[in-house]
Amino acid sequence: TRFDKNEQPFLMKMDTTNSGGFDTIYYFERGKLASSTRDTDENGEVNVWQKYKNDTPVEQKVDEDEDGKFERIVLYDSEGLPGKSSHDLDNDGKMETFRFYQKGEIKKQQKDINLDGRMDSVTIFKDAQPIDQKKDSNLDGEFDIFTTFKQGKPFILNKDTNFDGKLDVFSRFDKTGLVKKIKEDTRHSGQID
Secondary structure, eight states: OEEOTTSOEEEEEEOTTSSSSOOEEEEEETTEEEEEEEOTTOSSOOOEEEEEETTEEEEEEEOTTOSSSOSEEEEEOTTSSEEEEEEOTTOSSSOOEEEEEETTEEEEEEEOTTOSSSOSEEEEEETTEEEEEEEOTTOSSSOOEEEEEETTEEEEEEEOTTOSSSOOEEEEEOTTSOEEEEEEOTTOSSSOO
16 A cells, blocks of 8 residues: 555555455545556456445446457446446447346346347346346347246246237246247237137
C-alpha cells in the first residue's frame, strides 16, 4: 500500500492468488476506493476494470479474451449488488444478452440475437430459476415459442411452427425435463389431429 502526503492510501497492489505476483491494483482518491484493475490470468494484461463510489462497486467491465472488446459489463445498484449486465456471449464484439437483477438475483434475461434492436428471447426468473420464456425462432419480430418451467426444467412448451400467429404444437414434460406428451395441429386448422 502506498500513501499520499496526508497519510491516506492512493495505491494498493495485491497478490490474490498467492502466485508471487501482483494481479490486482486498487486506486484511491482522497483515501476512498475509486477503481481497481485485475489481471485474472496473470499474463501481464489487465482484463477486469471496476469503478467504485463510497467504497461500493458501481461498474465492472471484463475483457476475458483480451482482444480490446468487453464481453461483460455489469452495473451495480446502490447496495453494490448487480442491477443490470450486458454480455457478448458469441464474442463478435457486440452485446446481445442483457440481464436484469433485483437485490443481486437475476429476474429477467433478454437476447437480441440478430442485433436488430428487437429482443428475440425473453426469460423471466424466480429464485434464480427460469419460470417463463418466449422466443422468436425465425427472427421476424413475433414470438413463436413459449416455455413454462418448473424447478428450472421445461414443463410446458407451445409453438407456432408455421408462423401464422396461432399455436400448433403443444408439448408437456415430466419433472426431469423429458418430453411426456406432444399434441399437434399438423393441418393448421385449429384442431389437434
